[in-house]
Amino acid sequence: MKLPMLLCLILLYYFLSVVDGLKVLVCYPLPVKSLSILGQGVVRHLLEAGHEVTYMTVYPLKSPPTKNFRQIDISSNTALVAGDQMLSIEFILNNKLEKTPSRDIQLFGQEAARMTLNHENVIKLLEDPNEHFDVILTDLLESELYSGFAVVYQCPMVWVYSMGAHWQVLRLIDVATSPAYDPDYLSSNTNPLSFTERVDELWTRIQWQFFKTFFTQPEERRIYEAVFGPVLAKRGRTLPDYEDVIYNASLIFGNEHDAVRNRPCTPQNFKYIGGIHIEEPVKPLQKDLQDLIDNSKHGVIYFSMGSFLQSKTLPKKLIMELLQMFGEFKQTVIWKFEDNSLQDVPKNVHIVNWAPQPSILAHPNVKMFLTHGGLFSSIEAVHFGVPTIGIPVLFDQITNVNKAVLNGYALKVELSHNLAEDLKAAINVMLSDGRYTKKAKELSAIYHDRLTKPGLALAYWVEHVVRTRGALHLRSPALHVPLxxxxxxxxxxxxxxxxxxxxxxxxxxxxxxxxxxxxxxxxxx
Missing domain, CATH: 1.20.5 (Single alpha-helices involved in coiled-coils or other helix-helix interfaces)
Structure with missing residues (x-):
């Protein structure tokens, strides 16, 4: 090959490979604090890759970046969960709520979408004919209404799912996996499934699909047509059919990682980015916490029930029993507790209203993590190699804790009025049995043994989708084959x-x- 021809090919490859700074719309519309942590991680990595980000969020950043960034404030969506008794652990415990009906979550996702798309700041964005985006990234939870953004801006659509590869999301880009081996994300069943468990999973899926087909999706179609129809009409375009739009995503990012066992098969356009929310290196601890953990001769037990469900909503009697139980250990206990009114706190128990969780878990003196089992906490435990004791309450927490137990680095304690006694027994087991710590370290090594870090992977695949005009070559042909x-x-x-x-x-x-x-x-x- 002659040199001029070779140079031309090299230059052509360079210009086809490089993506200039993209204009990206990142939408996180749900009033769930933990989900916003994932959204902030997505934004951070896109900004670091040199892209311009518009962030639609319920929880606006207090100190936003000053370059290539703007926020669209939809914080009024918090009204959707204001005064919700389901956020009280005491209410859940007293009413013996074990599983959130999938119908309720579908309606929650639908109402959040309705509020978002009818928000004045969002309407202003949609009605501005000068606005354009190269790609849309949006949170996915039981509603596909946000796919209308990709219709308006005529650009690729990428979903960011806060959990792993489950059939509810895989159905949008491929064939839904079988209920014989892929339990619902709200299920307590784990593989291998018994006959009755397989029947239960099948029935759960039938119920979900029935309600989605005959109730939720028809209403979402009406919202889609009411919101996006007039916007496209002003631009001289016809609104495509809703069913065509929701199955037109280029990619789905899943907030899980390869160290987890029993993951279902996924198509090429499903990518794992578990751990993207964790900053590296982690932020240093404030001095008082750093000194406390450094000087804990017997190690530290860290306890948090997350941000959505808070420890302060535990029954008062149970709170006092937990304090008394923690006081019997020689280890230092750091408890994320959102109230300063606690009395008679033992000397070895340190109360914090808000905990820099990744920074705490990163400290080698932390012996174990007592957690509700949210997926972000579960990923952080694996990331830092810390064994856990899971106390699942609702949503996907039961599934996450069961997976952690199956993977050998966790114990499970049921939420009950006998929690203090049961938790004490589990703590003693974990302190005396080094297998849990060993397994946590092994899984952490697998988790970190990947070709590309999740933040870099996210930026690459977003750019790849834009470069290839929707990444049609990654899409599964099964999606277009009738049942x-x-x-x-x-x-x-x-x-x-x-x-x-x-x-x-x-x-x-x-x-x-x-x-x-x-x-x-x-x-x-």
């Missing part, structure tokens, strides 16, 4: 029809023959 073809129902129909016809003909032939001859003579009537 009857995937199950070979047409072939089954042909076989049954042919078999029935042959049986019918054989019976007629036999009847006809029997009508003509009867023991060698013509049969008389």
């Amino acid at each position: 009857y073809q995937r199950l070979y129902l047409d072939l089954l129909a042909i076989i049954l029809t042919t078999t029935s016809a042959l049986v019918f003909l054989l019976r007629r032939m036999c009847q006809k023959r029997n009508g003509i001859t009867y023991y060698g003579q013509k049969k008389s009537n």
Whole structure:
């Protein structure tokens, strides 16, 4: 090959490979604080990659970046959870709520989408004809209404899912996985499933699909047409069908990682980015916490029930029992507790209203993590190699804790009025058995043994989607094959029809023959 031709090819490759700073819309509309942590991680990595980010959020950043960044404040969405008794652990405990109905979560996601798309700041954005974006990244939880943004701006759509590879999201880009081995994200069942568990998972999926098909999705279609129809009409364009739009995503990012066992198969356009919210290196601890952990001769036990469910909503009697129980240990206990009114706190118990969790877990003196089992906390435990004791309450926490136990680095304690006694027994087991710490370190090594860190992977795949105009080459052909073809129902129909016809003909032939001859003579009537 001649040198000029080689140079031309190199230059051509360079210009096709490089993506200038993109204009990215990142949408995090749900009034769930932990989800906003994932959104902030997405924003941070896109900014570091040199892109311009518009961040639609319920929790605006108090100290936002000054370059290539703007916020669209939709904080009024918090009204959706204001005064919600489901946020009280005491209410959940007293009413023995064990599982959140999928119907309720569908309605929650739908109402959040309705509030977001009708927010004055969002309407202002949509009605500005000068606005444009190169790609849309938005949170995905039970509602696909935000896919309308990609229609307006005629750009690729990327979902960011706060959990792992579950059938509810995989169905948007591929064939939904089987309930025989892929439990629902709200389920307490773990693989391998028994017969009754398989039936339970199938029934759960049928219920979810029934309500989605006949109630949620028709209403979402109406919202989609009411919001995006007029916007496109002003731009001289016709609104595409809702069902075509929701299945047109280029990519889904899943907030999970390769160290987790029993993950279902995923198509090429599903990418794991678990741990993207964790800053590296972690921020240093403030001096009082740093000194406290450094000087804890027997190590530290860290306890947090997360940001969505808070320790202060535990029953008062149970709080006092937990304090008394923690006081019996020689280890220092750091408890994230959102109230300063606690009395008679033992000397070894340190109360913090807000804990810099990753910075605490990163300290080598932390012996274990007592957690509600939220996915962000679960990922952080694996990231830093800290064994956990899970106290699941609702949502996906039961699934996450069960997975952690299955992976060998966790113990599970049921939420009950006997929590203090049960938790004490679990802490003693974990302090005396080094296998949990060893397994946590092993999983952490697997977690970190990846070709690309999650933040860099996210930036690369977003750029790849834009570079390739929607990454059509990554999409699964199964999404466009009708169910009857995937199950070979047409072939089954042909076989049954042919078999029935042959049986019918054989019976007629036999009847006809029997009508003509009867023991060698013509049969008389």
